Amino acid sequence: xxxxxxxxxxxxxxxxxxxxxxxxxxxRFKRNKLAVVGLVIVAIMLLTALLAPLIAPSDPQxxxxxxxxxxxxxxxxxxxxxxxxxxxxxxxxxxRISLYSSLxxxxxxxxxGVPVGLTSGxxxxxxxxxxxxxxxxxxxxFPFLILALVIAAILGGGLGYAxxxxxxxxxxxxxxxxxxxxxxxxxxDYVDAARAIGxxxxxxxxxxxxxxxxxxxLVQTTLAVGYAIIAEATLSFLGLGAEPGQPSWGSMxxxxxxxxxxxWWMAFFPGMAIxxxxxxxxxxxxxxxxxxxxxxxx
Amino acid sequence: xxxxxxxxxLTLPILFIVSVICFSMINLIPGDPATVILGPEATEQxxxxxxxRLNLNxxxxxxxxxxxxxxxxxxxxxxxxxxxxxxxxxxxxxxxTIELALGTFLVSLTIAVVAGILSASRRGTWVDYVSTGIALxxxxxxxxxxxxxxxxxxxxxLGWLPASGYEPFFENPVANITAMxxxxxxxxxxxxxxxTRMLRSSLLEELGSDYVRTALSKGLSRRxxxxxxxxxxxxxxxxxxxxxxxxxxxxxxxxxxTVFQLPGLGRLVVDSIEQRDFTTVQGAVLVITMIVVxxxxxxxxxxxxxxxxxxxxxxx
Numbered sequence: 001x002x003x004x005x006x007x008x009x010x011x012x013x014x015x016x017x018x019x020x021x022x023x024x025x026x027x028r029f030k031r032n033k034l035a036v037v038g039l040v041i042v043a044i045m046l047l048t049a050l051l052a053p054l055i056a057p058s059d060p061q062x063x064x065x066x067x068x069x070x071x072x073x074x075x076x077x078x079x080x081x082x083x084x085x086x087x088x089x090x091x092x093x094x095x096r097i098s099l100y101s102s103l104x105x106x107x108x109x110x111x112x113g114v115p116v117g118l119t120s121g122x123x124x125x126x127x128x129x130x131x132x133x134x135x136x137x138x139x140x141x142f143p144f145l146i147l148a149l150v151i152a153a154i155l156g157g158g159l160g161y162a163x164x165x166x167x168x169x170x171x172x173x174x175x176x177x178x179x180x181x182x183x184x185x186x187x188x189d190y191v192d193a194a195r196a197i198g199x200x201x202x203x204x205x206x207x208x209x210x211x212x213x214x215x216x217x218l219v220q221t222t223l224a225v226g227y228a229i230i231a232e233a234t235l236s237f238l239g240l241g242a243e244p245g246q247p248s249w250g251s252m253x254x255x256x257x258x259x260x261x262x263x264w265w266m267a268f269f270p271g272m273a274i275x276x277x278x279x280x281x282x283x284x285x286x287x288x289x290x291x292x293x294x295x296x297x298x
Numbered sequence: 299x300x301x302x303x304x305x306x307x308l309t310l311p312i313l314f315i316v317s318v319i320c321f322s323m324i325n326l327i328p329g330d331p332a333t334v335i336l337g338p339e340a341t342e343q344x345x346x347x348x349x350x351r352l353n354l355n356x357x358x359x360x361x362x363x364x365x366x367x368x369x370x371x372x373x374x375x376x377x378x379x380x381x382x383x384x385x386x387x388x389x390x391x392x393x394x395t396i397e398l399a400l401g402t403f404l405v406s407l408t409i410a411v412v413a414g415i416l417s418a419s420r421r422g423t424w425v426d427y428v429s430t431g432i433a434l435x436x437x438x439x440x441x442x443x444x445x446x447x448x449x450x451x452x453x454x455x456l457g458w459l460p461a462s463g464y465e466p467f468f469e470n471p472v473a474n475i476t477a478m479x480x481x482x483x484x485x486x487x488x489x490x491x492x493x494t495r496m497l498r499s500s501l502l503e504e505l506g507s508d509y510v511r512t513a514l515s516k517g518l519s520r521r522x523x524x525x526x527x528x529x530x531x532x533x534x535x536x537x538x539x540x541x542x543x544x545x546x547x548x549x550x551x552x553x554x555x556t557v558f559q560l561p562g563l564g565r566l567v568v569d570s571i572e573q574r575d576f577t578t579v580q581g582a583v584l585v586i587t588m589i590v591v592x593x594x595x596x597x598x599x600x601x602x603x604x605x606x607x608x609x610x611x612x613x614x
Contacts, residue, residue: 034434130311134312134315135315137312137315138315138316139319140545141312142316142545142587143545143546143547143548143586143587143590145550145553146548146549146552146564146567146583146586146587147549149552149567149568149571150323150567150571150583154323154326154328155328156328156334226438234440234553237442237556238553238556239572253443257446260446260449260454264454268447268450271439271446274439274440275435275439276438278440279434279435279438282434282437282438283434
């Protein structure tokens, strides 16, 4: 039985007032330069997504057949694509679709994975050992992208179904992390104490066990958003996510594939956007992990 | 041996659930699967034939047992497009994916071992910064995009290597290898990133431990200590990590094969999805997942041999 935890470190069990813990966390976080870079990238992406109509010089869906395949400089900052749309505007609006869809998929995974991991690890027994964990093992045997691809295909394709498919693909990881935390906490004295004074199962789980699972979940959530961005781009690239007309980074790459010999900019810029977005979330996630785990700083 | 047997027994429930999931694919199609497969214009008669063909009129447990019985005899059904047995199609595609996977694995392992050892043993130098920087970047790059950039740079602009055009190894080894170089490096470079990070951190942990200090203070050279003592211990978790990578790698090949137009299993899944050939999708996904499960068993067994503590009880 592998009890391997895929992400998240152990956190100190010492009890400190919440505000001091938060200040300590922030101090450790900001000492890590890469983590701050990650935070800045994520903030820029967030602002770009929110302010897209103000930043983009033109409508991302506007097509101008007189101005197709213009190189960067001539046809705007990042050139124009095969339909004459402005690549820069599409990249800017792409931040919206990318962020929105990855947050929704990770949200789906959290919403299902955390309660399942929490109850399964808390009550243990046959249900946990033979049903939940074996299904989790089996789902993890499927390569993530293939699982997402097949679910999206069964459901019928389109961005909405792609988000659901990616979300389902993430569920096993969230079940595992939550459950692993629950297992370390459930037999600690303070949980026994809560039980002794008559707190019910739900109360113990929500008030005493869940808060302890939050740090590793926070790390996993951040890293998962980064991965969801790649997954959404991949499904859209394979034609099972966003529609080709929608300004999604993945569907832009799908479109660019036929023009690799003539219009490198169609592929280069959306890919760079994905790269920086994912890098931002990865750095942020690593930073949060290190700041939560005091052992990494001497 | 006992370890291997026990490990195989533990995978039985996983294989069972995996088979149920693959089987359910067709039944899980929302609405009427026959309509989805044939399109809304299909006649009622055609749909009825399709339902018959997929045994959709039987009760689900009967359907499953029928299907499983076939699978256990190597019968994965027939393609809905051209009636060819799915197992034949898969056997044709499998060598491409295996070649690609092995090449990628080799490239990523080589890069990771060299970069990991260099950056851990020269911590804080420019070598370390460059290799951790590349590793960090590598994790964030969608590798199909890296593949596209490789095509633009090496195939379109420099003209060194072809962007596509797979030929079987035994028919034309030179063309086969030149067609494989770009996809193997595009995927391998990305896959190496995680492994490099992993090896670096476990090697750093070893280098900080007491036995390394003892070895150094007794006068052994740093090179000997790193290569003979620390690396050996650091490789133990590394083997598991690289084995687990196989699942991600096989998933990633779906896109690599699409970008480079290689006729492998991943491409088969994508094409069959496009053509709504769900029996082929089902068969291909089942085979890919079985490979992942078996590789994991192998890795665990290998792990037990490298680290005798794990199988101490069962190897007597």
